[in-house]
Amino acid sequence: MKTERQASISKILIPLDGSSSAEHAVDYVIRHMDTLKQPPTLLLLNVQWKIATGNVKLFINQDTINDYYREQGMAALQQARVALDEARLSYQYHISVGTPAEAIVQYAREQEVDQIVMCRQGEGGLKTLLLGSVVAKVLHLAECPVLLVK
């Protein structure tokens, strides 16, 4: 558990998967910026599934694989970056490769964020049942408060 160093929220992490619902979280943060005393540091994160494993690495070199991750990751961050640029807010962005929920929680820990803001995904149904939801896993693993935006 993280100790309460500061009373106010100074670092917010917004994980993005490139879906339009994920952008709700960004919109929410932009709209509620005024309610915070200090403008917080905004961190955007996209996690790419590590699709290139063992066999793939035999045939494709790491540079090509990394270029692919980078391209996919930047595309997923694009919409949020445009929104933040328009709102004239500073932010940091980050792309990591791994399992989404674990990577989100790990990054939040490394950066000592005060809050994770995510969208409660509207996917639902069979897909969530079979594949699980990143949100549920983050809620379970996170060491800081998680704000779910509808």
Place this chain on the structure above:
Amino acid sequence: MFSAPQFWADVVKIIMIDLLLSGDNAVVIALACRNLPPDQRRKGILFGVGGAIGLRIVLTFFAVSLLALPYLKLIGALLLIWIGIKLILPEDEHTESNIKADARLIGAIKTIIVADFVMSLDNVLGVAAAAKGNVSLLVFGLLISIPLIAWSSQLVLKLIDRFPYIIYAGGALLGYVAGEMLVSEVLLAPLVEAQHQLHWLIPASCALLVLVIGKWLAMRRLVMSEVVNLVDGKVSVMPDKQG
């Protein structure tokens, strides 16, 4: 045939093997075509997927006819046990290719076909063993694997993330199928006929063997797949307060 429980059990086995050993064909196809000029990219993907499917069909029937020969079932079973163990083992991070990404269509297709050949072997062997010479099961196995070749393999990653034990089930299944192949090996036929309980005892022991060796090796290697930090960027806007 369709009402026999054994048939449906085989169908489930084949779906499972297809899923877990679907390989990374889709990834290799996408990545190999990345450096092509845009107008050739579609062509490359099309040829790549087509070639992969064709190769899969040829290899499957090749495997089936090979497995009909004596002794080869023995080798096939040993290979399957090894494939099962490898499925359970965590990724070895140290393999890395130094093949230069080819910017020509022919080079990309060559990469895809060679990769398909190597990555299809485990799947083909597993499906051939599970089908036990039943042609409709073989064709079914091929049909299931085709969308898996063409689509992204994120599906499998997500499944394993959601149900981590699926790889143990898959490993045990491969061991079991290997055992079934051993039982049907002509060389062992006199022994199996004499001791009837071997019909389930051998497959069960093979499944257990895969689990035990796989788990043991996995514990020795014990490295969690790490999160890799790829891009770190910062955009600063100083609207009002400067200096």
